[in-house]
Amino acid sequence: MAGGNGKSINIKVKVWREGGDFGSGKFETYDLADIGTDMSFLEMFDVLNEKLVSQKKTPVAFEHDCREGICGTCSMVINGQPHGPMKGTTTCQLHMRSFKDGATIVVEPFRAKSFPVIRDLVVDRSSFDAIIQAGGYISVNTGQAQDGNAVPIEKDTSEKAFDAAACIGCGACVAACPNSAAMLFTSAKVSHLATLPQGEVEAKKRALAMVTQMDKEGFGFCSNIGACEAECPKEISIENIAKMNREYLGGVFGSEKTV
Amino acid sequence: MKWFLDFLTSSIGRKLVMSLTGLFLITFLPVHLAGNLQLLAGDGGEAFNIYAKFMTSNPLIKFTSYGLYTGIALHAILGLAIWAKNRSATGKSYAVKNGNGTTWASRSMAFLGTLILIFIFIHMGDFWYSMKFGGLDDKLVTYDGIKYKDLYTKVSTSFSQLWIVIVYVISMIALAFHLNHGFASAFQSLGLNHKKYTPLIKGLGTVYSIIIPLMFALIPILMMFGIDVPALNFMHN
Numbered sequence: 007m008a009g010g011n012g013k014s015i016n017i018k019v020k021v022w023r024e025g026g027d028f029g030s031g032k033f034e035t036y037d038l039a040d041i042g043t044d045m046s047f048l049e050m051f052d053v054l055n056e057k058l059v060s061q062k063k064t065p066v067a068f069e070h071d072c073r074e075g076i077c078g079t080c081s082m083v084i085n086g087q088p089h090g091p092m093k094g095t096t097t098c099q100l101h102m103r104s105f106k107d108g109a110t111i112v113v114e115p116f117r118a119k120s121f122p123v124i125r126d127l128v129v130d131r132s133s134f135d136a137i138i139q140a141g142g143y144i145s146v147n148t149g150q151a152q153d154g155n156a157v158p159i160e161k162d163t164s165e166k167a168f169d170a171a172a173c174i175g176c177g178a179c180v181a182a183c184p185n186s187a188a189m190l191f192t193s194a195k196v197s198h199l200a201t202l203p204q205g206e207v208e209a210k211k212r213a214l215a216m217v218t219q220m221d222k223e224g225f226g227f228c229s230n231i232g233a234c235e236a237e238c239p240k241e242i243s244i245e246n247i248a249k250m251n252r253e254y255l256g257g258v259f260g261s262e263k264t265v
Numbered sequence: 266m267k268w269f270l271d272f273l274t275s276s277i278g279r280k281l282v283m284s285l286t287g288l289f290l291i292t293f294l295p296v297h298l299a300g301n302l303q304l305l306a307g308d309g310g311e312a313f314n315i316y317a318k319f320m321t322s323n324p325l326i327k328f329t330s331y332g333l334y335t336g337i338a339l340h341a342i343l344g345l346a347i348w349a350k351n352r353s354a355t356g357k358s359y360a361v362k363n364g365n366g367t368t369w370a371s372r373s374m375a376f377l378g379t380l381i382l383i384f385i386f387i388h389m390g391d392f393w394y395s396m397k398f399g400g401l402d403d404k405l406v407t408y409d410g411i412k413y414k415d416l417y418t419k420v421s422t423s424f425s426q427l428w429i430v431i432v433y434v435i436s437m438i439a440l441a442f443h444l445n446h447g448f449a450s451a452f453q454s455l456g457l458n459h460k461k462y463t464p465l466i467k468g469l470g471t472v473y474s475i476i477i478p479l480m481f482a483l484i485p486i487l488m489m490f491g492i493d494v495p496a497l498n499f500m501h502n
């Protein structure tokens with residue numbers, strides 16, 4: 007492969023299979039020889055699936071879309087870590103050079119009651135959509151886009167907002183959390199919008215609506231453990247959770263809004 | 266008022282109550298410790314017995330103590346409710362467990378809290394109950410012509426038994442771990458996360474979570490070995 011180091015490894019992948027022939031789920035182990043270390047983790051799965059198809063077996067269902075770390079679909083837990091061992095990296099951006107020759111790699115779906123498994127590694131994350139629909143937007147009803155410089159924003163502020171906006175809604179925070187809490191995800195959106203003038207107008211109302219929806223979706227409560235922050239591929243900080251708590255308290259006590 | 270009930274049952278609302286009651290208990294501990302250190306004064310229990318009578322008869326302190334019982338009850342009941350909620354929110358457990366860079370204490374708050382709760386029952390059953398409900402009515406001592414219940418002798422008899430001392434020490438270790446996470450966590454729950462103050466809060470939390478339980482644990486240990494700390498004898502210094 008061009009630009010590669012030409013190395014390859016032999017591995018075993020132990021994958022959670024669920025649905026269809028596999029019923030309520032179990033692990034299956036597959037041997038893969040000669041996996042190029044420049045392959046991404048998903049390409050390794052492509053190779054595995056081609057092999058399974060050629061043997062007339064059901065390929066492993068896994069989610070992927072952009073394969074460049076921006077869409078958040080490539081959900082899976084690799085050796086106990088959502089998105090695998092590389093810090094600040096999605097599964098699609100993880101490469102096989104992160105694994106040793108002869109390794110057994112255990113791959114499981116994101117686990118949380120609010121993320122039910124659909125098949126194999128694919129989970130239903132529509133609970134996240136419901137949280138965004140509850141208020142993760144700004145209400146602009148008319149007109150064209152404003153001139154970019156019409157609303158001056160200080161650089162530190164815009165960077166803070168951008169850091170929070172980097173959330174790709176992947177759900178790794180929930181998968182990593184021992185309480186299956188969705189606080190990091192929800193707070194990233196609450197905090198991103200509350201930091202900017204366009205979003206600040208509805209900040210309290212938004213926090214109230216999104217937190218209420220988050221609770222309705224059945225996620226656990228935050229214990230400030232910090233697994234989310236450690237495993238988030240976009241390294242979203244739990245500072246955002248503190249900000250969401252402030253916005254929410256402001257929404258409850260400082261506004262006339264109820265939900 | 267529905268909005269307020271909704272708030273109290275919301276995830277952030279419950280966390281706020283946990284945090285406030287936790288911080289309230291954090292302010293109570295040093296006060297409780299200061300009083301109890303008089304057990305080590307080496308004056309045969311005089312200072313401690315006078316203090317104990319004051320604590321169970323002064324109306325303002327009685328009132329505060331009801332606040333304290335409410336605080337503990339709220340904190341414990343809500344804490345266990347949150348634990349149950351979180352268990353119901355999680356799916357199957359992972360085959361490979363990776364701590365994800367987190368501390369054991371932060372993941373074990375309900376377990377540690379339960380140990381503390383059991384301790385509180387043992388502790389209050391042993392001393393507070395005897396003091397309040399007549400167990401010491403016939404064990405009186407007299408200082409300056411005034412009669413006092415001899416709680417000191419009751420305490421020192423208990424602390425001459427190794428297993429009680431061990432229970433106390435283990436409980437204080439649990440408290441240390443609970444606070445090692447809880448102290449700073451309470452501020453984060455309140456929405457206080459700041460580049461300048463958070464490192465300070467974390468540092469203070471670490472110091473507090475070691476010093477306070479250690480001093481508490483020293484009381485039964487030193488009493489078992491009969492070691493006095495005369496510097497604590499404020500009444501006669």
Ligand code: HEM
Nearest residue numbers: 229284287290291341344374375378379382447450451454
């Ligand atoms: C002197 C006794 C205690 C002190 C000083 C104390 C203090 C604290 C503090 C400061 C927190 C952090 C709150 C937060 O994260 O916002 C906390 C959390 C917690 N405490 Fe305690 N606590 C005590 C006793 C107990 C008891 C008796 C229980 C009973 C089970 C308990 C159960 C919990 C639980 C489950 C949490 C975690 C709550 C969560 O995940 O949000 N604690 N405690």
Ligand code: SF4
Nearest residue numbers: 173174176177179238
């Ligand atoms: S906060 Fe991080 S881990 Fe959670 S959904 Fe957003 S990008 Fe994924």
Ligand code: FES
Nearest residue numbers: 073077078080098
């Ligand atoms: S496939 Fe889009 S982030 Fe991985």
